[in-house]
Amino acid sequence: MLAKRLFDLSLALCATPFLLLPILLVALAVRLTSPGPVLYWSDRVGCDNRLFRMPKFRSMRVDTPAVATHLLSNPGAYLTPVGSFLRRSSMDELPQLWSILKGDMSFVGPRPALFNQDDLIALRTDAGVHELLPGLTGWAQINGRDELPIPDKVKLDIEYLRKRSFGFDLRILWLTVLKVLRRDGVSH
Structure with missing residues (x-):
């Protein structure tokens, strides 16, 4: 656990200087559009099912309901002018470096559920997945991302729980980079 935390801190601190310019440019684009x-x-x-506040670059209009994107009847109607690009490129996730530095998240783990995703939270709790620190990316993300039904996501989260290791995390990070570059599995 300590080694994973040290890895997360080291990677976040090393990545931040390289990501500072993209972060500033995305912030400016969101502000101007x-x-x-x-x-x-x-x-x-x-x-442990504790709530925390996770930042993202805003890709949806301010009047968007606070539900998972797949529950919106027409999610595309809520996107900002740069929202689609931010989601496809995963640049909307860059502010989560803050959550990693703060210790609320890890680079690799199950994606954090929304506070109102009771079905996902219950399934994860029953399986013991709730004991893991949520991640910027995870095994479910590289095996389907937005396209997976909740029970399938939880099965992959359970598989991650059983297989987790430093090597497995590195594999997931590498596969995530490939997925992001190919824009695989992003619905909006």
Whole structure:
């Protein structure tokens, strides 16, 4: 656990200088193309089902309901002018470096559930997955991302729980980079 935390801190501190310019450019693009704050702070479920506030660059309009994107009848109608690009490129996730530095998240783990995703939270709790620190990416993300039904995500989260190791985390990080570059599995 300590080794994973040290790895997360080291990687986040090393990545931050390289990501500073993209972060500033995305913040400027969000600010110039839509009214409202640059960041969207989402209430998420973390380790041991504790709530924390997770930042993302705002890719949706400020009047968007606080539900999972797949539950919106027409998610594309809520996107900001740069929102689609931010989601396809995963650049909306860059502010989560803050959550990693703060210790609310890890680079690798199950993606943090929204506070109101009761079905996902219950399945993860029953399987013991809730004891893991949520991640910026995870085994479910590289095996389907937005396209997976919740029971399938939880099965992959359980597989991660059983297989977790430093080597497995490195494999997931590498596969995530490939997925992001190919824009695989992003619905909006």
